[in-house]
Amino acid sequence: DTAVSQTPKYLVTQMGNDKSIKCEQNLGHDTMYWYKQDSKKFLKIMFSYNNKELIINETVPNRFSPKSPDKAHLNLHINSLELGDSAVYFCASSQDLGSGANVLTFGAGSRLTVL
Amino acid sequence: GDSVTQMEGPVTLSEEAFLTINCTYTATGYPSLFWYVQYPGEGLQLLLKATKADDKGSNKGFEATYRKETTSFHLEKGSVQVSDSAVYFCAPQGSNYQLIWGAGTKLIIKP
Numbered sequence: 001d002t003a004v005s006q007t008p009k010y011l012v013t014q015m016g017n018d019k020s021i022k023c024e025q026n027l028g029h030d031t032m033y034w035y036k037q038d039s040k041k042f043l044k045i046m047f048s049y050n051n052k053e054l055i056i057n058e059t060v061p062n063r064f065s066p067k068s069p070d071k072a073h074l075n076l077h078i079n080s081l082e083l084g085d086s087a088v089y090f091c092a093s094s095q096d097l098g099s100g101a102n103v104l105t106f107g108a109g110s111r112l113t114v115l
Numbered sequence: 116g117d118s119v120t121q122m123e124g125p126v127t128l129s130e131e132a133f134l135t136i137n138c139t140y141t142a143t144g145y146p147s148l149f150w151y152v153q154y155p156g157e158g159l160q161l162l163l164k165a166t167k168a169d170d171k172g173s174n175k176g177f178e179a180t181y182r183k184e185t186t187s188f189h190l191e192k193g194s195v196q197v198s199d200s201a202v203y204f205c206a207p208q209g210s211n212y213q214l215i216w217g218a219g220t221k222l223i224i225k226p
Contacts, residue, residue, distance in 0.1 A: 102208055
């Protein structure tokens with residue numbers, strides 16, 4: 001039973017298209033995240049939600065729009081895809097953002113390739 | 116601001132060699148410290164953590180000690196295996212409870 005599951009695992013699309021990635025966690029965690037990992041493995045936080053409320057919104061183009069319908073789900077929609085959006089996107093969750101040791105559980109990643 | 120500096124990779128070792136991956140950080144107060152590991156084609160997973168000075172985190176033969184005086188959290192393993200080949204990330208917890216990610220160190224173990 002996967003703790004943090006993302007779909008799709010692979011996504012190949014053309015520039016200019018719109019796509020979505022979905023994430024679900026069954027851990028009962030309050031906080032969920034989207035990270036982007038580039039080809040050099042550098043990890044950058046994009047968004048974070050706590051109990052469906054957006055709490056972190058890093059400098060990300062507004063073509064990226066997260067949505068959290070409930071605290072177990074966090075989706076990422078990307079409009080007008082560009083070549084530079086090609087990356088692996090990771091969803092993660094944690095028990096409570098304000099805890100002393102904020103352990104993240106990651107999904108397996110969604111590899112987006114923009115042609 | 117909060118930051119972390121991690122040993123640049125790739126680090127290539129032979130099986131059974133001793134491993135050290137250096138990590139130093141700058142953060143306010145006494146942050147919790149983490150090492151995460153990413154095996155090929157997978158997401159990151161917690162390897163070990165330490166929440167206060169002089170704590171030693173350990174898991175799967177890996178260890179790291181929270182050194183407040185040197186603001187370091189170096190990862191060590193006495194005898195590496197081919198299956199340890201992965202990317203290792205040092206991540207202190209910043210003042211806003213968010214993790215500050217190092218650049219990752221790719222470890223390659225040759226048989």
